[in-house]
Amino acid sequence: MAKMTLEQLKKLREEKRGDLVRRDVEGKQIQIIVGMGTCGIAAGAKQTFDEIVKALDEYGIGNDVLIRQTGCMGLCYVEPTVEVVMPGMPTVIYGKMTSDCAKELVRKHIVEKTLLNDHIFDRPAADIVNK
Amino acid sequence: MHYALGDYVLDIAQNAVEAGSAEVRVDLDETDEAFSVAIEDNGCGMGGEELSRALDPFYSDGKKHAARRVGLGLPFLKQATEQAKGSFSIVSEKGKGTRVAFSFPKDNVDTPPLENVPALFLSLLCLPGEHELVIRRTREGGGRLLRYELSRRALSEAAGGLERGDSLSLLRKYLVSQEEDD
Numbered sequence: 001m002a003k004m005t006l007e008q009l010k011k012l013r014e015e016k017r018g019d020l021v022r023r024d025v026e027g028k029q030i031q032i033i034v035g036m037g038t039c040g041i042a043a044g045a046k047q048t049f050d051e052i053v054k055a056l057d058e059y060g061i062g063n064d065v066l067i068r069q070t071g072c073m074g075l076c077y078v079e080p081t082v083e084v085v086m087p088g089m090p091t092v093i094y095g096k097m098t099s100d101c102a103k104e105l106v107r108k109h110i111v112e113k114t115l116l117n118d119h120i121f122d123r124p125a126a127d128i129v130n131k
Numbered sequence: 132m133h134y135a136l137g138d139y140v141l142d143i144a145q146n147a148v149e150a151g152s153a154e155v156r157v158d159l160d161e162t163d164e165a166f167s168v169a170i171e172d173n174g175c176g177m178g179g180e181e182l183s184r185a186l187d188p189f190y191s192d193g194k195k196h197a198a199r200r201v202g203l204g205l206p207f208l209k210q211a212t213e214q215a216k217g218s219f220s221i222v223s224e225k226g227k228g229t230r231v232a233f234s235f236p237k238d239n240v241d242t243p244p245l246e247n248v249p250a251l252f253l254s255l256l257c258l259p260g261e262h263e264l265v266i267r268r269t270r271e272g273g274g275r276l277l278r279y280e281l282s283r284r285a286l287s288e289a290a291g292g293l294e295r296g297d298s299l300s301l302l303r304k305y306l307v308s309q310e311e312d313d
Contacts, residue, residue, distance in 0.1 A: 017291070017297075
């Protein structure tokens with residue numbers, strides 16, 4: 001590791017501050033939750049997470065959406081999984097959300113408010129609870 | 132009890148801050164032969180009588196810490212340097228400030244270990260108060276040289292304060308990186 005300068009420290013602080021704003025819950029109605037259990041990470045959930053963050057910034061809604069990670073959602077066969085909670089839309093768990101689908105997820109679900117039908121998967125535990 | 136040289140540095144620097152100093156300077160030099168430390172402040176300072184009492188472990192004026200009956204920072208340090216055949220000096224002038232300097236030879240069995248330097252500097256930077264703290268660190272030996280200077284104000288501004296957990300984690304990263312050779 002090279003010696004860090006004060007300028008680099010300032011820059012790093014700004015970056016971290018951006019991360020904190022993204023993870024701040026205050027006043028945010030829309031949540032994107034990425035499954036990051038071992039299964040999710042092995043299937044590329046980290047890359048998906050990064051791409052979602054990038055897409056949110058591209059659409060200028062990075063500060064309005066809370067993005068966070070969680071453990072395995074029990075859908076290991078369709079990892080990476082992403083849950084989206086948004087007012088006016090059903091809460092959905094999307095599966096097979098590889099990094100190349102991330103932009104589409106943000107555009108369709110968050111911006112255009114339409115579902116990505118090919119990626120919708122149910123949550124088994126919720127089905128059992130709701131019987 | 133003191134386990135590392137860093138504990139003594141922290142003790143004396145805390146004294147300096149608590150003496151109402153606007154500026155405290157800490158120099159930490161390390162060579163293949165010795166550790167040398169100088170801590171200088173522009174706080175309230177001590178007169179002759181007060182200075183001799185400061186080295187008495189069984190005396191405390193009770194002003195800074197009302198519940199304490201002993202003041203062990205300086206006496207412990209003096210004792211440790213004598214034991215390790217190092218050096219110790221204290222110069223102080225009432226109303227002007229104090230300078231404490233000491234050194235430990237590295238080859239003496241009683242010389243305490245240095246401690247994790249970034250962790251020590253982080254503790255020094257986090258001593259509460261509005262003072263400026265300048266830390267100068269030099270390590271020379273084996274044909275390699277490490278030298279850097281830290282300013283509490285500049286770091287606080289760059290890291291976004293010294294109270295927040297996220298700032299401290301950035302600061303820790305910065306301090307660890309400074310220990311890389313030039």
